[in-house]
Amino acid sequence: MSGDRGADAVEGDVVGTTTFTARALQRLAVGIAHDAAHVAVRDVGVQLSDERGTLRITVTVPAAVATGAGSNLIESGEELRRGLIEGMRRLAGREVGTVDVRYSGIHRKREKRVR
Amino acid sequence: MTNEQVMYRRLLRRETHAPRTVPAVVVASIGAVLLLALLAGGVWWLVDEAFRTEAMRRIDGVAVLGQQQALPWGIGAGLALVALVLVALAVLPGRRARRARMTDRTALLVDDGVLADSVAASVARRTGVDRGRVSVIVGRRSVTVRITPTSGVPVDPAAAESAVVETLAGIGFTAEPRVVIDTNGVVA
Amino acid sequence: MNATNRGMNRVLLFCTGAVLLIAGAAALAAGALSTGAAPTWLRGTASAAADVWSSIAGLTWEIPGIGSVSVLILIAVAALVLLTLVLIAFLSSRTRGRSKTVLEVDTPGGRTVVDRSVADAVLTAALSSRPDVLSARADAYRVRGTRALELAVVVQPGASLGAVVAAAEGAIREWDALLGARIPILLHLSDRRWRDALRSTTRVR
Numbered sequence: 001m002s003g004d005r006g007a008d009a010v011e012g013d014v015v016g017t018t019t020f021t022a023r024a025l026q027r028l029a030v031g032i033a034h035d036a037a038h039v040a041v042r043d044v045g046v047q048l049s050d051e052r053g054t055l056r057i058t059v060t061v062p063a064a065v066a067t068g069a070g071s072n073l074i075e076s077g078e079e080l081r082r083g084l085i086e087g088m089r090r091l092a093g094r095e096v097g098t099v100d101v102r103y104s105g106i107h108r109k110r111e112k113r114v115r
Numbered sequence: 116m117t118n119e120q121v122m123y124r125r126l127l128r129r130e131t132h133a134p135r136t137v138p139a140v141v142v143a144s145i146g147a148v149l150l151l152a153l154l155a156g157g158v159w160w161l162v163d164e165a166f167r168t169e170a171m172r173r174i175d176g177v178a179v180l181g182q183q184q185a186l187p188w189g190i191g192a193g194l195a196l197v198a199l200v201l202v203a204l205a206v207l208p209g210r211r212a213r214r215a216r217m218t219d220r221t222a223l224l225v226d227d228g229v230l231a232d233s234v235a236a237s238v239a240r241r242t243g244v245d246r247g248r249v250s251v252i253v254g255r256r257s258v259t260v261r262i263t264p265t266s267g268v269p270v271d272p273a274a275a276e277s278a279v280v281e282t283l284a285g286i287g288f289t290a291e292p293r294v295v296i297d298t299n300g301v302v303a
Numbered sequence: 304m305n306a307t308n309r310g311m312n313r314v315l316l317f318c319t320g321a322v323l324l325i326a327g328a329a330a331l332a333a334g335a336l337s338t339g340a341a342p343t344w345l346r347g348t349a350s351a352a353a354d355v356w357s358s359i360a361g362l363t364w365e366i367p368g369i370g371s372v373s374v375l376i377l378i379a380v381a382a383l384v385l386l387t388l389v390l391i392a393f394l395s396s397r398t399r400g401r402s403k404t405v406l407e408v409d410t411p412g413g414r415t416v417v418d419r420s421v422a423d424a425v426l427t428a429a430l431s432s433r434p435d436v437l438s439a440r441a442d443a444y445r446v447r448g449t450r451a452l453e454l455a456v457v458v459q460p461g462a463s464l465g466a467v468v469a470a471a472e473g474a475i476r477e478w479d480a481l482l483g484a485r486i487p488i489l490l491h492l493s494d495r496r497w498r499d500a501l502r503s504t505t506r507v508r
Contacts, residue, residue, distance in 0.1 A: 062421075063417070063421045063425075063481065065425065065481060071483075072480065072481055072482060072483025072484075073406075073415070073417055073421075073481060073482050073483055074408055074415060074482070074483040074484060075483060077408075077415035078410065078412070078415075081410075081412045081413055081415075082412075085412070098412065098413040099412055099413040100413045100414045100415075100416070101413065101414070101415045101416065102415075102416045102417075102418060103415075103416065103417045103418055103421050104418035104420050104421065105418070105420050105421065105424065106420075106421055106424040106425060119485075119487055122446075122449060122451070122487050123487060125446075125447075126304070126446065126451065126487070126489060129304075129309060130304060130489070130491075132309075134305070134307070134309045134312060135309065135312040135313055135316060136307065136309070136312055136397060138312075138316060139311075139312035139313075139315045139316055139393075139397075140394065140397055142315060142316060142319050143315060143390045143393050143394050144394065146319065146386070146390050147387060147390040147391055147394065150383055150386055150387040150390065151387060153383055154380075154383055154384065154387065157380065157383075186334075187330045187331065187333040187334030188330075188331065188334040190327075190330045191327045191328070191329070191330030191331030191332075191333070191334055192327070192331065193327070194323045194324070194326050194327030194330060195323075195324060195327035195328065195331070196327075197320075197323055197327075198319075198320045198321070198322075198323035198324035198326075198327055199320070199324070200320075201316045201317070201319050201320030201323065202316070202317055202320035202321070202324070204313075204316050204320075205313040205314070205316035205317035205320060206313075206317065218472070218490075220472060220475060220476075220479075220488070221454075221471075221472070221475060221488045221489065221490040222487070222488070222489045222490065223468065223490050223492075224489060224490065224491040224492070225464070225491075225492045226491075226492060226493050226494040228494040228495075229458055229464070229492045229493065229494060230464075232458075232460045232461065233458075233461070233462070233463075233464050236460065236461030236462075246461070282464070285463065285464055285465035286464045286465055286468055
């Protein structure tokens with residue numbers, strides 16, 4: 001848990017601290033990964049640990065297989081990595097040093113039909 | 116030759132020859148057990164006086180036996196025989212019943228049994244003979260097909276041969292087809 | 304497919320065979336000598352060997368605390384221990400070589416790993432549902448540093464092998480596109496094993 005204060009707090013702002021529990025951070029990471037990897041929330045596994053001061057995230061997701069042409073796993077791994085680093089910084093103010101991505105199982109994207 | 120091709124060549128050479136894992140593990144296990152027993156015996160020898168005298172007595176008894184003619188001959192012949200078997204296993208290639216080739220993307224490995232099944236089915240279809248009357252043996256360079264014809268229905272050997280060649284060519288292999296048609300057929 | 308060092312198996316068999324051959328020859332020579340009708344060259348080598356043996360057997364080494372120990376015993380014990388360790392090391396190296404992961408890429412931001420389950424799902428899905436395929440399986444191995452996949456397909460008896468190979472190659476193309484890297488793949492049309500004997504060969508659609 002930690003508290004942080006807006007870097008450019010101005011006179012008149014309401015002062016307070018924002019704290020994140022470890023569990024909340026984990027849930028946040030899961031949400032970001034779910035967004036970035038286009039898979040169901042329950043298929044995402046996230047583990048947070050400390051790595052010499054920065055955050056280290058290990059995320060396990062199923063590989064999303066699109067029936068049409070899509071990006072490949074190496075590229076979408078990079079995308080997921082970037083999304084997590086950016087998201088954790090923006091939403092929780094946490095610096096992520098390393099993101100290890102593990103693809104396990106598959107998730108076939110079904111085309112949604114418009115009724 | 117690309118890296119991948121080198122890798123495939125090595126892989127296919129491994130897959131088409133016997134690994135000799137079982138004999139090697141058996142030999143190593145027996146050896147390890149014997150050596151451990153010897154070491155344990157040696158330690159016990161140093162430690163226990165009674166064991167030492169008993170063991171010395173036994174060894175003297177065996178040495179006396181060894182003076183007789185039959186024992187060294189028997190042991191010598193036995194050891195030499197086992198040794199020859201081991202050396203043969205080590206040196207002989209031990210080709211497995213498989214065929215291999217490289218395609219542009221993969222290394223293709225086909226078990227001979229699969230080939231035999233496929234050839235038999237194709238020969239049966241082409242010659243009109245029942246699948247049960249066709250038996251195929253796949254060898255290193257030739258494929259032998261044996262057909263038991265139905266009485267009164269002649270079998271065209273050329274059709275059988277072409278079936279063999281086409282089935283093999285279908286996955287990129289070649290072999291010499293040999294067709295044997297039994298002189299005696301089956302009525303139905 | 305497995306990834307053990309098969310050459311080592313043969314080396315072990317050869318060395319053991321050689322040692323046993325020497326021991327067997329020595330036993331046969333001992334037998335020949337004891338009859339008294341041994342040829343002269345045999346008696347000559349045997350007496351030479353005996354001379355060498357008696358000259359070495361006398362050598363001793365001073366070990367503080369135990370006293371003088373015969374060099375021969377020391378060599379024998381050292382050899383026994385070394386041999387035992389070598390054999391145990393050999394036995395423990397006989398693993399199957401299966402790998403849980405198919406691909407590992409290290410980037411500055413972290414490591415991306417693709418599990419074998421992804422390969423299995425992509426490659427076998429297209430094949431297992433075919434009527435001419437009895438079963439399909441994908442395993443990952445690590446052979447001499449490189450990771451490779453084995454796609455083992457058991458074909459229905461009588462099916463067209465060319466069609467199955469073409470279908471497998473199609474699945475592999477899809478896999479290549481998904482992975483973004485080209486890893487070596489062994490396509491193995493294999494015999495039916497005991498597990499497949501339990502599968503019915505009649506498929507109802």
